[in-house]
Structure formats: structure tokens, C-alpha cells
Amino acid sequence: MKILVAVKRVIDYNVQIRVKPDNSGVEKDNVKMSMNPPDENAVEEAIKLKDSGEVTEVVIVSIGQEKCQDTIRTALAMGADRGILVKAGDDIEPLAVAKTLKNIVEKEKPNMVLLGKQAIDDYCNQTGQMLSAILNWPQGCFVSELGINDSAITISREIDEGLEQLEIQLPAVVTCDLRLNEPRFASLPNIMKAKKKPIEIIEIESLGVDTIPKVKYLKVEEPPVRQGGVMVADVKELIQKLKYEAKVI
Amino acid sequence: MSVLVVAEHNNVSLKSSTLNTIQAASQIDKDIHLLVCGFQNDEVVNQASTLEGVNKILQLNDEIIQHQLAEHVSQVIINLSKNYSHILAPSSTFGKNFMPRAAAILDHSQISDISGVISPDTFIRPIYAGNAIATVQSLDPVKFITVRTTSFEPVEIVGGSASIEKISLNLEGIATKFLDRKEAKSERPELGSARVVISGGRGLENGDNFKLLNEIADKLNAAIGASRAAVDAGYIGNECQVGQTGKMVAPELYIAVGISGAIQHLAGMKESKIIVAINKDEEAPIFGIADYGLKADLFQALPEISKELDLLNDIAK
Numbered sequence: 001m002k003i004l005v006a007v008k009r010v011i012d013y014n015v016q017i018r019v020k021p022d023n024s025g026v027e028k029d030n031v032k033m034s035m036n037p038p039d040e041n042a043v044e045e046a047i048k049l050k051d052s053g054e055v056t057e058v059v060i061v062s063i064g065q066e067k068c069q070d071t072i073r074t075a076l077a078m079g080a081d082r083g084i085l086v087k088a089g090d091d092i093e094p095l096a097v098a099k100t101l102k103n104i105v106e107k108e109k110p111n112m113v114l115l116g117k118q119a120i121d122d123y124c125n126q127t128g129q130m131l132s133a134i135l136n137w138p139q140g141c142f143v144s145e146l147g148i149n150d151s152a153i154t155i156s157r158e159i160d161e162g163l164e165q166l167e168i169q170l171p172a173v174v175t176c177d178l179r180l181n182e183p184r185f186a187s188l189p190n191i192m193k194a195k196k197k198p199i200e201i202i203e204i205e206s207l208g209v210d211t212i213p214k215v216k217y218l219k220v221e222e223p224p225v226r227q228g229g230v231m232v233a234d235v236k237e238l239i240q241k242l243k244y245e246a247k248v249i
Numbered sequence: 250m251s252v253l254v255v256a257e258h259n260n261v262s263l264k265s266s267t268l269n270t271i272q273a274a275s276q277i278d279k280d281i282h283l284l285v286c287g288f289q290n291d292e293v294v295n296q297a298s299t300l301e302g303v304n305k306i307l308q309l310n311d312e313i314i315q316h317q318l319a320e321h322v323s324q325v326i327i328n329l330s331k332n333y334s335h336i337l338a339p340s341s342t343f344g345k346n347f348m349p350r351a352a353a354i355l356d357h358s359q360i361s362d363i364s365g366v367i368s369p370d371t372f373i374r375p376i377y378a379g380n381a382i383a384t385v386q387s388l389d390p391v392k393f394i395t396v397r398t399t400s401f402e403p404v405e406i407v408g409g410s411a412s413i414e415k416i417s418l419n420l421e422g423i424a425t426k427f428l429d430r431k432e433a434k435s436e437r438p439e440l441g442s443a444r445v446v447i448s449g450g451r452g453l454e455n456g457d458n459f460k461l462l463n464e465i466a467d468k469l470n471a472a473i474g475a476s477r478a479a480v481d482a483g484y485i486g487n488e489c490q491v492g493q494t495g496k497m498v499a500p501e502l503y504i505a506v507g508i509s510g511a512i513q514h515l516a517g518m519k520e521s522k523i524i525v526a527i528n529k530d531e532e533a534p535i536f537g538i539a540d541y542g543l544k545a546d547l548f549q550a551l552p553e554i555s556k557e558l559d560l561l562n563d564i565a566k
Contacts (some may be wrong), residue, residue, distance in 0.1 A: 013493055016512050017377045026381055037494050094349070095358050120493055123376055124361045125345050129319065130353035138424040139319055141346050154428070158488070159342040160441055161259075162433040166318075169424035178494055179487045214358035216386040218371065223382050226519055229540035231531075235553040238525065238543050243561060246523045246540065248445070248502040249469060 001148075002057045003046040004110035005080065006101055007039040009064055009071040010121040023219040026121075028090075035071045038116030040078075040183040041176040045146060046114055047079040048181065054148050057081050061104050063088050063097055069199055077186030077194035084108075088204040088211065094122075096211040098130035103207045105135060110171070112153070117142045117175040132173035140168050144179035250334035251280040254303075255326065257343045258285065258293040260315065265442065266339035268300065268403030273396040274337050275302045275404070276366040282307060282333075283411065286325050288315035294413060301405040306413045313420050316430070317343070320423040323351035328418055330355060330391055334369070340395035341441070352393035359393040360385060364400035378493035378516030398442070399499035399520065433488070440472040440489065445502045448474030448491055448518070449484070452507020452528065452547055456484040461551045462506065468558045474498065476514045492517035507547045510535030527551075 011017055011026070012034040018027040035043075049055040058080040062068040065087070072083035086100055105113060113132075118125035132139035140146075144163070145156035151170050156163045158177045186194070204211065232238045242249045252274045257264040267283075274281045281302050285294050286309035294308050307329070314321045326336060326347070336351070338344030340362040352359040364382075365373035371386045372394070440446065447462050447469070459473070466473050474491040475484065491498055493513040503521035508514060510526070510533055518524070519538055526539035529546050536542040543550060 011377070013513050014511070017380050019381050026377065093358055095353055095356070098353060121377060123374075123378065124349075124359070125340075126349035126352075126359050126361060129346065129349035133323065133350040133353040139346075139350065141319070142342060157342075159430075160439060161430075163431045164316075165428040165430070167426040167428055172424075178490075214388050215360060216388060218384040218386055220376070220381050220383045223375070223379055223519075226524075226538045228537045229542070231536070231542045231544065235543065235545070235550055235557055238541055239554065239557040239561065241541055242502070242523070242525070246502075248523050249558070249561070 001055045002110045003055050004059050004108055004113045005042050005046045006115045007062050007071050007075055008036040008119050009033050009068045010036045010119055013120055019220055019222045025220050035074050036116050036119045038176050038178055041180045042114040042116050043075045043078050044181045044183040063100050072199055073194050076197045077191040082197055083199035085199055085201050086204050092211045093213055094124050094126035095130055097127050099209045101131050102134050113173045115175050117177050128173050128175035138168045138172045140174045142177045143174050144177045251282055252278045252335040253333040254283050255338040256283050256285045257339050260287045260290045263293050263296045266341050266398045269398035269401040270337050270339045270396045271302055271404045272401040277335055277369050280304055286314050288312045298411050299407050299409050301408045303409050303411040306411045308415050316427040318425055319347040319350050321420055322347040324420050326351040327354055335392045337394045337396055339398050344395045348393055348395050357389045357393055360387055361395050362397045363394055364397045380516055438472050440496050443472035443500055445469045445471035446474045446498050446500045447471045447504040449479055449506050450476040450508030451478040459485055464555050476508045505535050508535055509533045
């Protein structure tokens, strides 16, 4: 069995982002970038399945600038076998990403595609669902437990009310929740080994994918700044303020 | 053209997220239709029929769609889409599941998690967990939208009188089998929609100490949250995580206990109406955004808060 994992390079979750002065977007130059956190869970799950012998090959794909190779290398250092970089502009939309991934799926013929449930930059939460839609495959979204039995998977998915359990025929697309597992740290020897693992580079133009945006970002602004309030002396004053000033208790 | 809102429900009762979504729809167009798809869902249709602003309810009552799996709900939406300029659903795990699927099948994009309506094709949405606000314009003929429910007031549950149209469709079989649904049996309100949230951070020192929050949560009918640091340290389950990598909340009252205020936590709660911070470190960044800050040892402050709340309740009686 073969798994394709899609990973995205995003601004590190601990970085305070800055909006560009011309409101055209968010400053990405000289900012620490990392793998999108739930994508790490997707990589971890694929490698776990490989460790347990259910999966024979784990292929990593990322779409974006040359630098996305770093993100792919991170996944290779965790234990994935090889990588594919589809070189593209920085801000292609989830639908175009899904179409690009569909191309890669048709070429690689994996039994399952794993992705993070959403990216922490654009917060869209769309790509996995869109990919499974255009492949006409079933989807398992926000997954926190995954088991494989022959030609199907059994999943638990995180829903607002609790958990939903589904049995899904393969091939399928699965998007991963942070609860799915604990991503491993790559060891130094594995980081060195990962440098020798192959990364194939494909130009997005060669795939014939329509990347013309359907959503125009007119402007990006700072959110309204929240002003700090007052310090209270003790618990008594706090409760009085909440009761009679803020009127929230 | 009209706006279609997809109702969130469990075949028995309508979820409140539907009311916020209808409010967002009403800012786009006044002709609002509500899709209720499920099985034996008459009671839901009944509840929905008096909602303010809804002109028509489309009821699909079919066993095949009992569990409202994404593969089925998206088929229903695609079948109805030609009659609508906009299709909206709450950006809960319900709406997020099927809406991108429906949009992609029709080669449309989706606008996720809108927090404001500028015009019928232009919307405001938070990105980077609310650390930046984007104004986006959709160029698609049909707008597929999910709605950040905390940004829109719920519509009234009475005052409307919608007509009810029963629809039937030949839904295709799918490669997914529903096995089970386990709803967390908590006496507490859901974290995402609770009026009061009390969250603990690493300052609580261990998982056992989260019990100190339970007592206050009981008295305020609050949901329990946690910072990523507390979750990573294993004090509490990830389902309680508030922040960029967890849940986004915007309650009327948010109480942060022993939370320093990492960027990624602030991103998940700074839309709250009133924020209270309790921390022994007066330099903690959380105080920078708190309406009321209390510099105190939480192990002393929490029992005191509990006692003061009892006193208030006594007075109220």
C-alpha cells in the first residue's frame, strides 16, 4: 500500500505575523517558516503505518516555491521515502491545490492521501474535501483515529459534539486532526539520511492546472487592537466588577 | 436570486449555529430558503418554520441521508445550486465537512468562515487565526460560504412563517458506512458556543489541578478550555485546546487562569467580550489584552472566587 501526504510550508505558529503596510498581505520575508502543524500529524501517521508494515511507500508532495523543499526534507527526515515539489506561486487557492494534487494522485496512484485538516495561514479548511470531491473518492475529515483493514479504513473523526466513526472504502482522502498522534522529532542521523532522498521537481505549468484565482484578496488589515483594561486588587473586587460593571455573571 | 442556508441539526433539534448563519444570509439577500436534509426530521422542520427571515424550507426526508455524510449532503446541494446565488452553512465541523466538496464538484471556490458581509460578493474573513483580517471578493457565479457563527447574532426563533416544500432526490450510494456517533456526555456547554469559558494553562502545574476550574465552571455554567502548553504537557485533552491550533472561541466572559498569553493562544480567544486574566507574573502578555487582570497565586485565587460566587448566589436567593 502506498500513501501520498500533502504538506504546506507556512509561517511558524509561534511567530507574531505582521500585515504589510500596503495591506496587500502578510509579511513573509525573513520570517521563520515551518510545516503546517496538522500536516505533521499526517506525515507521522503515514510513517507509523509504514513502521507497522501496512504501508510500503510514503511519498510527500508540496506545492509552492523552491523553499518548500525544506518542508519536504523535514518529512523525509521523519521517515518518508521520497518527495515531489510542484513549483508554483505562493498563493494558489485550495481548489487549484486540489486540482494539482489530483494530477499527482493520477501519476502516483496511492491508496490513500493524507493531509492536515487545515492550514494555519489561510484557515480555509478546504483542500482535502475538494481533492476527494474531484477524485470522486470518499473523504474522512478531522480524523483522530485511523485503522486499516484490507481495502477499507475505520476512522474516528472529531466533530463539535464528540466523535463520529466511519468505515471508508479505499482509495480515500483523509484529513488529520492534531489529536491523531504525536509527531516525532527527526534524529540527526535521519536528517543526514534525508538529504540523500530524492525530490522530484515539477513545474505547475506542465500539469495544465487552472490556477487563475476565483477569490480576490482586496486587502489584508490588522485586526482592531484590543486595549488592556485594569488590574484589580483582589478576588472580591474582580467579582464585583464582573457582576456590576461588566454584568457578565 | 435567493440564498440557501443548510440547517445544522441532528434530526431531532435545530442547532443554534443555524440561527447565526441565517443572520449572515439576511445581510446578503432577503429571500432565504433553508435546507433541512435528514431522516424523520419533521420536528426540525417544525422548529425552523417560525424562524425570523426564512421564506421557505426545503425538507428532504430520506433514510439514505440520515447521518448527513458529506458525500450525500454535497449531492443535495449540487442538485439545488442552480436556483441560488449563495449557499451558506455554519463553519462548524458540520459545514466544513461538505461545503468544500459541493463547491469543488461544481468547479467553484469556497469562502471559509466569513465574519462580515460587505456586499453580495465581498466578505470579511479572519486569516492567521484572526491575527489578520482579509477582505475578499468572490468571482464565482454561485458563492459557497461558511459562516463564523460567533460574528453574527442569532435570528429570532419566532416571528417567521416559512412555507414547507418536500423534496426528493435519487441520491447515489457512497463508499462510506456510518458506524457510530459518540457525543461527549458533558453536563457543560460546548466550548465553541459557551457563554462563559474558563481556561487553564501551564500555571495549573498538573492535570489534577484542573479540578479547581471545574468547581467554578459549575457555578458559571462555563465550558473548560486550556492553552496548548497545558495540552502538550498532558494536563488535559486536546479537545479543550483554545488557540490557533485548537478551537476559536468568543464567549461573553473568558477567564484565563495561569495562562501567560502566547500568540497562538490569544489568537483563539481575543474576540471574547470580557477577558479576565489571573496570573502570578505581572509581566504576562495576557494582561495586555485582559479587561480585568488579577496578579495572584491561582491556588489561592480560585477557591476565593468559588466562595465569592457562592456569596453572590446567596444574595440572589
